[in-house]
Amino acid sequence: MLKHGSFAIAVVQRQVMLVQSVRNHSQRERWVDVYTYTPFGERVFLASDVPQARICATDVLTIFPDDENVHEPTAGMLELPTQAFYEFMELSSRTQKRHEQLFDAWSARSKRRW
Numbered sequence: 001m002l003k004h005g006s007f008a009i010a011v012v013q014r015q016v017m018l019v020q021s022v023r024n025h026s027q028r029e030r031w032v033d034v035y036t037y038t039p040f041g042e043r044v045f046l047a048s049d050v051p052q053a054r055i056c057a058t059d060v061l062t063i064f065p066d067d068e069n070v071h072e073p074t075a076g077m078l079e080l081p082t083q084a085f086y087e088f089m090e091l092s093s094r095t096q097k098r099h100e101q102l103f104d105a106w107s108a109r110s111k112r113r114w
Contacts, residue, residue: 001027001057007070007084008063009091012036012053014099016061016092018045018078022052032057037078039092043085047076061091 002008002021010019012034019034031054037045064070064084071079080088 001025001029002032002060002063003066006063006066007068008034009061009088010034010055011059011061011095012048012055013050016088016095017048018080018088019053019055019060025057030057031055032060039088040077043080043082044073045078045080061095062087 002025004021004024006021008019008021010017010032012019015038018037018039019032020037022033022035025032033052033054035051036048036053038048040046068084069081070084073079
């Protein structure tokens, strides 16, 4: 599933983040050990407050191909190619819309009870 050093987009602590695999993971593993990066600006990501995490394998939204050129300008900072950044933005907005819809449905349901 994920090779050591592979990059992916995943949901970590209810946020969409860029992650990098800490080690090789097989398809059957339930948990994935990753380094986490949060968006900082246009195509730039910084190491997050919790730089290493163990996430559920189902929280991985997409895996970037190995030939994707992720540039590391300095330690703890990554720069994604344009296409990969647009994919990150798309997945982030979809997840945000899904959370908003769930909240709207929950709030409408709770209003009907009163």
